Amino acid sequence: MNLTEATKQKAIELGFDVVGITSAEPIDSVQTEELRNWLGTGRAAGMSFMHRNFASRINPAGLLAGAKSVICVGLNYKPGPRENLSGRARASCGRIANYALWEDYHPFIKKRLRTLARFISDSAEADKCSFKICVDSAPLAERALAQRAGLGFIGTNRMLINPHLGLQIFLGEIITDIKLDYDTPMTTRCAECNKCIRACPTGALDCAGNFDANKCISYLTIEHKGQIPDEPARKIGDRLFGCDECILVCPYNLNAPPCENTQLRFFTGYKEIQPDSVLTWDKARFDGFFADSSIKRLGLERFKRNAKLCLDNIETG
Ligand code: SF4
Ligand code: SF4
Structure with a gap:
């Protein structure tokens, strides 16, 4: 088993549902222009952080010198019967978005990505390797990278959609200077049902x-x-x-x-x-x-x- 295969197997062992790898090259020019246009027309509203670090947002290598690969992982958070999901408990209760009914995914994913990075470091035949772990914490066009890593496609609703896992997916990334084998982007497209x-x-x-x-x-x-x-x-x-x-x-x-x-806690x-x-x-x-x-x-x-x-x-x- 080569390092790419071992990395993917370890990611699944750590509880991620899907993993793909892409290069650390900038996202494509169409997506870059879409992002520039979205920001330029004020549609990011008050999210001033989206305007900062545009260069690294479109280019993972801006976050890690010598970056060669981006490992993209996804964790399915769709609640099911186990979580007894019935929307609100009563009509007088407020609604909370599904993702926030679970424990904070940032530390949950970061901890497992740190373990994955250690595993890669121990397995790699390199004197020294570097990693940058990202879970919403760094400026990065993570959906565009996940798409390029074969995790899914971006739908009309701007969500990353995996044809098998759906759209309720937490994303995380490891940028590394190790060269791994890249996946091919998914060819499935949004059904455009509107x-x-x-x-x-x-x-x-x-x-x-x-x-x-x-x-x-x-x-x-x-x-x-x-x-x-x-x-x-x-x-x-x-x-x-x-x-x-x-x-x-x-x-x-x-x-x-x-x-x-079963390690991800749900708060009924x-x-x-x-x-x-x-x-x-x-x-x-x-x-x-x-x-x-x-x-x-x-x-x-x-x-x-x-x-x-x-x-x-x-x-x-
Ligand atoms: S874009 Fe989606 S999340 Fe935002 S208001 Fe419309 S339905 Fe709700
Ligand atoms: S257009 Fe249809 S398939 Fe595409 S994201 Fe919207 S609801 Fe999903």
């Missing part, structure tokens, strides 16, 4: 494949600082944190298997949060409740902002 566009409550997606974060509920409830404008606020409905509509309706999601990783209690009770929470309650969750990065103030909107929307029907 169900995601029709399901979007706010019109954040359009038929031309444009995505406007200014209108996206995920952006507004997770990334946006300050008050949420009235128009999208009403359409947020009972969504306390994030939005899954453009994922859930996608045909590739319907038959996708549920997460089988997050489906039982009532917005009116959130308004009484103090910082200690918030920090304790979300201690192992990516929701803690939102902070109590913005979580209460979302809860107030949900409450207004639930009361006005």
Whole structure:
């Protein structure tokens, strides 16, 4: 078994559902121009971090000198019967996006990628090798790289779609200066059924494949600082944190298997949060409740902002 095969086998042993390898060359010129145009037209909304480090975002070698390969991994997080998923526990509860019902995936994936990097380092016939581990933490066009590594294709909803695993996939990458064998990009394409566009409550997606974060509920409830404008606020409905509509309706999601990783913890209690009770929470309650969750990065103030909107929307029907 060569180093590439051993690396992939180890990644699966570590609990990842899919792994692929691509070169550390820049992403292609079409994707680069799309990203430049998206940023230039203000559709990244208040995500100023997206504007920083553009050069390394499109070029993994900008993050690691001498980079040759990018190992892309995916972890299926689709909840299944084991997680007793029934949306909200009650009609008076707020909705949390599926990915945030699990423990914070950043440390979970980073820990396993560090183990994978150590394994590669021990196995490689090289005096010295370098690695850069990325899980949302570094500026990197991770979906474009995952596509090139054969993990899936990018759909009209801008999500990475794996024809077998669907769209509920956490991504992580290791950039390394070791030359591994590269996978071929997937040829399967989005079905272009436009169900995601029709399901979007706010019109954040359009038929031309444009995505406007200014209108996206995920952006507004997770990334946006300050008050949420009235128009999208009403359409947020009972969504306390994030939005899954453009994922859930996608045909590739319907038959996708549920997460089988028993080490990834699922918090059923997050489906039982009532917005009116959130308004009484103090910082200690918030920090304790979300201690192992990516929701803690939102902070109590913005979580209460979302809860107030949900409450207004639930009361006005
Ligand atoms: S996450 Fe929700 S609001 Fe954002 S594009 Fe998808 S369906 Fe629209
Ligand atoms: S819902 Fe249809 S158009 Fe949208 S990403 Fe899925 S297959 Fe593509």
